[in-house]
Amino acid sequence: MKDAAVNFITRFAPSPTGRLHKGHAYSALLANARARAEGGQFILRIEDIDTTRCKPEFVDGIYEDLAWLGITWPEPVRRQSEHxxxxxxxxxxxxxxxxxxxxxxxxxxxxxxxxxxxxxxxxxxxxxxxxxxxxxxxxxxxxxxxxxxxxxxxxxxxxxxxxxxxxxxxxxxxxxxxxxxxxxxxxxxxxxxxxxxxxxxxxxxxxxxQGITHIIRGEDLFHATHIHVVLQRLLGLATPVYHHHGLMLDEHGQRFAKRNKSVTLESLREAGESPEALKRNLLSQGG
Missing domain, CATH: 3.90.800.10 (Glutamyl-tRNA Synthetase; Domain 3)
Structure with a gap:
């Protein structure tokens, strides 16, 4: 539930169907940076309702990748499959x-x-x-x-x-x-x-x-918000402020995908990329 003393609460809510890639990293870093700048809170949530495609090893991978980026979050982490x-x-x-x-x-x-x-x-x-x-x-x-x-x-x-x-x-x-x-x-x-x-x-x-006040997510989910505000009204829930950022694209102008292992944070880490360099590169691109 929302802490009354915190006026800015955002979240990063990946689905554990593969390893995180650069696009995920950008969204998580942007949300975390905003929470820190606002003196607010950054929450991690695991959206694992798809029990056939979501795997425990990918949940572990999310924790590993975010920790590598220097992101921390409060425990316990809400996992949708438990609720x-x-x-x-x-x-x-x-x-x-x-x-x-x-x-x-x-x-x-x-x-x-x-x-x-x-x-x-x-x-x-x-x-x-x-x-x-x-x-x-x-x-x-x-x-x-x-x-x-x-x-x-x-x-x-x-x-x-x-x-x-x-x-x-x-x-x-x-x-x-x-x-x-x-x-x-x-x-x-x-x-x-x-x-x-x-x-x-x-x-x-x-x-x-979870008392989310600000939702920072990719513009690919902009259209879903049209339905989300309807459900919020029907269920008596507050409508957060939204920020639909631009998507990270590869050299061919295509969205990053989990199936492309070359852009996963795991592969970048194994190739010797430093989290500091990746963060500077991603956040400099704006969105």
Whole structure:
């Protein structure tokens, strides 16, 4: 929970699906530097809800890489896989408000629906879910669940927006006041068939529980914020100030990726790179 004496709390929240690379280092260093400059707190969180791709050795690697960069953090570190009950409680709260519905669609079902329609609205992540299961009756939903039909839970965005009063916006340190347009993401998944939460739900719940006041993250997550502010309003959580920094790119103009082992902090360390040189190089690039 938020310390009342600390007015600036930010976090670095990687997923342990591989070793950290230069892009991760930049984001962590920027957040840590801001926390130090503001006399605030930098929190490390491990976002490991994907229990098939996340590995213990990558968690250890995160600790090793951040320590090499000279970054420290308070203990204990929150690991999302240990807090599924918190996300379930939030999901139940959304169900109670009538803004979540079960979705029984497979990927093929969705692709077929979009193909049959001839065209579909697109958002930053591709085609928007066409709402196949949104209008199922309560009896149809209950029957499918009773039969054991696998299902995810989706946000009923139209119902959610009907409950939101006042301006739906957030403050972005680089872009100013942003009016949210969550329609560009549509009825996002809140809990998956094999995981009792999703990125959107878990990150909003955790930021609220940990009292995060400022979120410093890459601009690739800018569009997700349109949905996050909706969930914050529905769950009665404060909306932090956001800073969506530019992404670190390689010599070909491509984003750094975990699959490219040459840019991981582990490989740079093994090649003799000093953390001081890397920090100067990354922070000098701004963002």
């Amino acid at each position: 599924f009950a918190d996300y379930q409680a939030a999901l139940e709260a959304l169900k109670a408000k009538g803004v979540a519905y079960p979705c029984f669609c497979t990927r093929k079902d969705i692709e077929a629906e979009i193909a049959g329609a001839g065209a579909a609205p697109h958002g930053p992540d591709g085609p928007i879910y066409p709402g196949i299961c949104r209008d199922l009756s309560a009896d149809e939903r209950e029957a499918k669940i009773a039969e054991g039909t696998p299902h995810a839970w989706r946000l009923d965005l139209a119902a959610a927006l009907a409950l939101v009063t006042g301006p739906l916006e957030w403050q972005d340190e680089l872009k100013g006041t942003i009016t949210a347009t969550p329609e560009e993401l549509g009825d996002v998944v809140l809990a998956r068939k094999d995981t009792p939460t999703s990125y959107h739900l878990s990150v909003v719940v955790d930021d609220g529980l």
